[in-house]
Amino acid sequence: MEIKPQAAVIPKESDFEQGKYGPIFPKTPACYGFTIVARVKPGHAEAIREYGYTLARALENDPYLLAPLKLHYLRWVLFDDDARFMYQAIFDTDFDKYTEDAIALFTKAGVSTAFENLEGFPEDWKTNPEAFGRFVREHHCPSFIEYGEYPYVTADEIKKALRIKNALSEMLDQLQ
Template identity: 65%
Template sequence: MADAHRHWSTPAAMAIPEGGYFELERGRYGPVFPRTPACYGFSIIAKVKDGREDAIREHGKTIEAAVAESPEFLAPLRLHYLRWLLFDVGSGLHFQYQGIFDTDFDKYTEDAVQLFGQSGISTVFTNLEDFPEDWRENPEAFVKFVREHHFPSFLEYGEYPYVTAEEIKKALRLKDAFSAMLDQMQ
């Protein structure tokens, strides 16, 4: 939980116990992970199906094009940042998904299933071993996969802690409005 005594202007760090939470609180699909100074997030690491590296890289271009066509495409996920990595740890190619967002884990994954189900764009996870074929009709299986491949962080830091993406955008809109007003006064 956000510390009510902290202000967004004071950077904060949070060491998280092994397992990813302080107290076991059950959500719809498993443990509820805490909101940290970086908001919410998760990291998935999973093995890539043989021969699927190019498909994963192409999927990155698909998401880029969807956002270019409709900048609000990923808005339902309330993301701050998203990073995808491919790496080989000696046992084959692996994919890492890192996301920081403003909703809890369960809502984020449910929103992702809905977004990709409605958009006609598949999830990149279809290129990963053990990903459920019926993910569109079976959000529970999607969430189960994500949870089984999630590696909780043990430290999270926020330069502007607990601030949502919408609050950041609002502040930047205000900054632009002040800049425009000052420009007109000159």
């Protein structure tokens, strides 16, 4: 079966049914995801950067730390002279599950989130997933088209394919 690149145009939010934490966006060729843009609390940009370094170090110690989120990609951007922050995530679950998994992950690990440095982020986010979801939805900048070079393929399927490729390569190397 050949997998062909594919794009999907995403209708306006008003066309979606509501989930626990807002509209249920469709799965696209790029899977699920969201982009938020929010104002940084004055003087907190360095705390966001430091949190990024902390996260990178934590992932060096435990590469599977974020595995429950089923992420493909995560991107953080500070811009407008560090006055605004953009968070982009592409993942395999719907938004409601991502929200609940993120809260559970951070609560279990006993860590905070970089979002605490953003204006209007709820202080009770660990015990109030509705407030967390509402914040994300209020700051969400929905895409209107998404493209996937390998459409609808999950991160687990990609990892499995790479394990098979590596096993075949190793087997062929041993035959030589």
